[in-house]
Amino acid sequence: MVMLRTFPTRGALDRPTRNISADVVVFIGAAALLWLIVRLVQSASIPWTVEHAPPSVSTDPADLPYYAARSLLRMFAALGLSLIFTFIYATAAARLRRAEKVLIPLLDILQSVPILGFLSVTITGFIALFPGSELGLECASIFAIFTSQAWNMTFSFYHSLVSQPRELDEASRLLRLSRWQRFWRLDLPSGMIPLVWNGMMSFGGGWFFLTASEALSVNNHHFALPGIGAYVAAASDGGELNKVLLAVVVMIVMVVGVNVLFWRPLTAWAERFRVEESEAAEAPRSLTLDVLRRSNIPRTIGRPLGLLIYPIDRAMAVFGMAEHPLRTSPVRRRVGDWVFGAVMGVLIGYGTYRAVEYIATTVGLGEVGHALLLGLVTFGRVVVLLVVATLLWVPVGVWIGLNPRVSRLAQPVVQVLASFPANFLFPLVTVALLATGISLNIGGILLMSLGAQWYILFNVIAGASAIPNDLREAAANLRLPRMLWWRKLILPAIFPSYVTGGITAAGGAWNASIVAEIVSYHGITLTATGLGAYIRNATEAGDGGRILVGVIVMSVYVVAMNRLFWRRLYAISERRFSLS
């Protein structure tokens, strides 16, 4: 057929050339990784029982690299589990109409439950599941990290499934893709970018729970897993501040290393899944990804794996086509709805009845009132934390965000700060508190803020750097005085980002309260009045009723705060203050 002559576009000729040195680097890196994994898996299967379990780990600095590697393995195991959970749960919620009505509110509630509250309940269960091996304890720790990562990632994947561009959905249905093919060729790629970013954020948050779960006392037993968090706990108990500092340094190295070697190449690679027609203004770059792209090894490994795609597609066709029938009998649908609603109602009613009965028989319902009062104290701390963090970090964040040079230096630092587990710094702060004699009721606010305030800073920086240039130029042109500049330009513009940061900071503060309201150093324990201390004490004593009451009350506070305050703010910010 007659056609106009076409020429290759510029992008098509721009692929990087292959390089043998890149091959060498990739090979060495992969070999080192394999060796590490083999070594770690070997040592995870040493025989172990509850009575003879070591209550703490050695504080020998030579053991530190091994402990750090064990902790890292736990983090990645939890990430893998979170990913699988995300795929299954979010797909079920997005595709099954009835299930969605239950799964999404359930996820909302799960997200508000304090994670360390989960831990006390699940540890005994996991140990019973794996008698005779340390695997039970490992699983409990991995589960704690999993619960800190999975809900966020699931929400983001569900959101991207539900807001898929309609034409891509129609095209895939007309092309008659099977469910398996549609998931791997449409659903996952279209949700990849938010998933990767959420994974990165959640991974950073997971360090906190990893270190909190590696050494704890449950049911009057002290447990310690070989890991960097247990190392810090042991060093803190022994009063060896220099070892704590050493662990802090190693942790920083680990956080930065994972960032450079894993997350940055992943986010840079995920750019290929951007659905908008044009490229992002500032595409993330990564040295690791560049090295991998210049090497031949990924391609040579990928080729035989690529041959498997077709037979797997055929095998997975059993899941059926990614279609739904157009005609459904409305009577059958309504009956199905009724049955489903009835079953759910019975389950929820029975569960509530059993929980209330358990609480009434073990500690009495009056305990709920007591817990509510304690919760009020912790709530007060969270509020003070948010106010102080806002007053302090919003101006700093705005200054950093408006200065591109400063923000380029500051962004990685703040990212590390946000993922650095605050409980590493607890021994240092505890020493200071003991020295100055300040009560933990006040000092606890500082401890809680060590993890939570960075989210406000982080988001405000992002919001300030996204203020459109023409608005700033107009303000300069009008020569706005400081007060007006803040009130009419900056604060409204960063309001949406601030709200996002505030929600995350509040959630982090509640979680931190469980470890911040009781701290100990070198045998001295400081306690504050509050719900976090209540839950911690109940966990150590193994008092199931109190644990349940404390966890439920804290969840109620978080959910109430979310619905009554943060959701409203978010709606206002979307309606009045969004820049799009």
Add this chain to the structure above:
Amino acid sequence: MTVNDEVLINVDHVSKSFTGAVGDTLLVLDDINLDLRAGEIVALLGRSGSGKSTLLRTIAGLIGPTSGSVRYRGEELNGANPGAAMVFQTFALMPWLTVQDNVELGLAARGGVPADRTARALKAIDMIGLDGFESAYPKELSGGMRQRVGFARALVLEPDLLLMDEPFSALDVLTAENLRTELMALWAGENFPTRAICLVTHNIEEAVLLADRVIVLSANPGHIRAELRVELDRPRDRRSPAFAALVDKLYGLLTGVEPGVTEPEPTEATPTSRALPNATVGGLAGLVEIVYARGGSADIPDIAAELNFEIDDLLPLVDAAALLDMLYVSSGDLELTSVGKEFTAADIQTSKQIFATQVRTRAPLVRTICKALGASSDGSLRAGFFLDLLRRGFGPEDAQQQLDTAIDWGRYAELFDYDADTDQITADPAAGVVAPATV
């Protein structure tokens, strides 16, 4: 290709209604009967809101009709139409797959040997003129090339029926013309596997250029207004008198009143019986000025061609001008009325007053708002009240659109003001809206 009697698609008494969040039902398609035969190209032409995309999707099997049936070769559809392939307005390519992977996607879904799939995909890419771009990503291609990939993806499956949803409207004029010509060349050739084409368009010239049959759809609710046969020989000449006559006739069908349907007079209609067209004051005034500059009368197809306006840009302005009695519309021609002449010739303040008078008497929704404000205690009402009123007759987006237009006209005419924070419409005291005996 010659038309034979083989019926590929039979649309039988199809109606489609959507239920809104508050339980209101919106009838989008009303009793559509249509046959698609092998060997013909059918164009579905209509303004936005006439249900043409919904109808195309019922034929494709993506949406199920509320009543009636769609049959492909005699079998009722209960899912995606196995014999149809679709080309989309926004191309709908997977951005993370190369051109070859995108084209092979449908073949991969059907199974088959990989080598065979690759061969067929390469052949389709060659046929559509993208040879050499197999490993390019959609981001690296221009709009016209992306649509070619869309065509290749559809044609590689050798479908009986090719469905196109405004395939050229996202492309610039020259690329669109190029692709249209190539499509017609493929259709006329022997190797074209597709037996029939059905396309949705809102470009009248495109419909006459491509189709054997043009089906005109009207909105509220969507139904078939008329069917036109285009018996011109291909390749068709835009400048031939027969072509121009058909275009004129279609403009007349789209702007005129349907015989047998009486529309209430603007001075007496209620907001739900006569919709407010989606026109800004600036666009409306500009159209009236253009007619004034041409000496008081103009031909709609001429204006559309000169301004390069689609019917969805131009016809709402024509409707608004007719509603406010500034232009008189008859069979595709526009004539300036005395009010229109006064409006154009006056200065800003006087023209605002003329506009205010017209809008208050002839725009049903604005009239209702003014009356309600007059009847209220403090001259102020929630905008949501009028939105609920409109929701009784229109879908949620349509209702919001009409309310926004009414507020825009009311603000320009200085009849009332709107506060987005409190969602209140407040009468302007100087306008005399809140006076005991108005209008």
